[in-house]
Amino acid sequence: MKFKTKKINFHKFPDEFGRFGKFGGRFVAETLMPLLLEVEKEYEKAKKSKTFKNQLNYYFKNYIGRPSPLYFAERLSKKLNNSKIYFKRDELNHTGAHKINNCIGQILLAKRMGKKRIVAETGAGQHGLATATVCALFDLKCIVYMGATDIERQAPNVFKMKLLGADIKPVKSGTATLKDAMNEALRDWVSNVSDTFYVIGTVAGPHPYPMMVRDFQSIIGKETKQQIIKAENRLPDVLLACIGGGSNALGLFYPFLNETKVKIIGVEAAGKGINTKEHAASLSKGKPGFLHGNYTYLLQDNDGQILDAHSISAGLDYPGIGPEHSWLKETGRVKYFSSKDSEALDAFKLCCNLEGIIPALEPSHALAFLLKYKKNLTKNTIVVMNMCGRGDKDIFAISKNLGVDL
Numbered sequence: 001m002k003f004k005t006k007k008i009n010f011h012k013f014p015d016e017f018g019r020f021g022k023f024g025g026r027f028v029a030e031t032l033m034p035l036l037l038e039v040e041k042e043y044e045k046a047k048k049s050k051t052f053k054n055q056l057n058y059y060f061k062n063y064i065g066r067p068s069p070l071y072f073a074e075r076l077s078k079k080l081n082n083s084k085i086y087f088k089r090d091e092l093n094h095t096g097a098h099k100i101n102n103c104i105g106q107i108l109l110a111k112r113m114g115k116k117r118i119v120a121e122t123g124a125g126q127h128g129l130a131t132a133t134v135c136a137l138f139d140l141k142c143i144v145y146m147g148a149t150d151i152e153r154q155a156p157n158v159f160k161m162k163l164l165g166a167d168i169k170p171v172k173s174g175t176a177t178l179k180d181a182m183n184e185a186l187r188d189w190v191s192n193v194s195d196t197f198y199v200i201g202t203v204a205g206p207h208p209y210p211m212m213v214r215d216f217q218s219i220i221g222k223e224t225k226q227q228i229i230k231a232e233n234r235l236p237d238v239l240l241a242c243i244g245g246g247s248n249a250l251g252l253f254y255p256f257l258n259e260t261k262v263k264i265i266g267v268e269a270a271g272k273g274i275n276t277k278e279h280a281a282s283l284s285k286g287k288p289g290f291l292h293g294n295y296t297y298l299l300q301d302n303d304g305q306i307l308d309a310h311s312i313s314a315g316l317d318y319p320g321i322g323p324e325h326s327w328l329k330e331t332g333r334v335k336y337f338s339s340k341d342s343e344a345l346d347a348f349k350l351c352c353n354l355e356g357i358i359p360a361l362e363p364s365h366a367l368a369f370l371l372k373y374k375k376n377l378t379k380n381t382i383v384v385m386n387m388c389g390r391g392d393k394d395i396f397a398i399s400k401n402l403g404v405d406l
């Protein structure tokens with residue numbers, strides 16, 4: 001497998017317009033523009049503030065439980081040609097996934113800006129759960145927009161969010177899933193400008209969100225770099241992560257983008273197969289277009305109507321992709337592949353049995369790809385895979401699939 005890389009300083013992007021090459025930007029209604037400019041300005045200030053950095057580090061360490069371990073998966077490695085497979089264990093974070101890294105960051109920013117009310121969108125409920133958690137911690141009002149279909153599918157997370165004091169607003173428009181919830185959250189923000197902050201859950205949306213979310217999630221890659229050098233005295237050969245909107249992946253990838261010897265692979269959800277209509281592979285099968293205020297690869301029909309995404313994993317079920325990934329694909333810096341529902345389930349079972357780790361279905365897609373990638377692995381190949389979530393939330397979907405009645 002050939003990885004072509006041009007000489008680009010990947011840490012110089014986005015540009016001042018929030019563009020990654022031709023992707024990204026800020027294509028929003030006039031009413032939204034001043035809000036985004038304010039967030040951008042305040043974020044630039046916060047980035048330089050020592051107090052903000054100290055707060056962030058404090059909650060990363062004492063509330064989330066960072067740094068997350070870098071774990072050598074010995075039995076899996078043996079099975080894969082005696083290579084060296086490491087899991088970056090962000091599934092051990094408080095609330096069970098990487099989402100909270102970003103929520104802590106954005107909500108600390110909201111507090112700095114004096115905002116008292118937080119709105120968020122959620123699909124599977126992981127971002128809603130992390131947002132509700134941090135809002136409880138900081139005594140902020142929390143409103144979560146969630147597609148009516150997803151509310152039905154994700155009962156445990158809905159219940160948890162309610163326990164934490166969040167107000168869940170069902171969204172019935174469109175297909176009543178994540179993209180519709182995001183539209184409603186944006187609408188709420190515009191109508192409640194003065195006291196409200198919108199916390200986006202992935203590296204999507206209008207500038208500065210893709211950059212801001214990436215920066216907060218980059219803690220994953222920063223820690224990984226130190227940990228792998230300590231363990232192996234060199235950088236990894238391959239980085240691997242699953243892609244929904246792309247935040248856990250960029251979090252791991254970003255600090256390595258200029259290390260051109262490191263091969264980087266993102267894995268999308270192929271659902272029932274990328275040649276069927278039921279998948280979520282925006283980069284492999286989509287075309288560039290506009291969604292949620294940015295220009296990026298999307299699943300769309302010939303008239304530009306956004307298509308429904310499908311995946312066994314609700315967290316990968318987004319018809320778009322963060323604009324930076326669209327650009328990383330076009331520059332050739334990152335290669336994107338996909339795994340099907342059935343392959344993810346097999347990888348899920350293997351991980352439970354070989355490593356005693358019950359992974360979320362999302363990283364099971366990345367693991368499934370690694371199994372297919374076996375022929376490229378040799379005795380000395382070092383791979384770091386982001387274990388971005390744990391499987392507790394998925395036991396209902398999985399038991400159904402296995403025909404087991406809980």
Ligand SMILES: *Cc1c(COP(=O)(O)O)cnc(C)c1O
Nearest residue numbers: 202244245246247248315362389
């Ligand atoms: C939300 C979620 C994803 C997908 O979001 P990204 O922004 O692509 O990371 C992946 N894995 C888990 C565990 C999630 O909760």
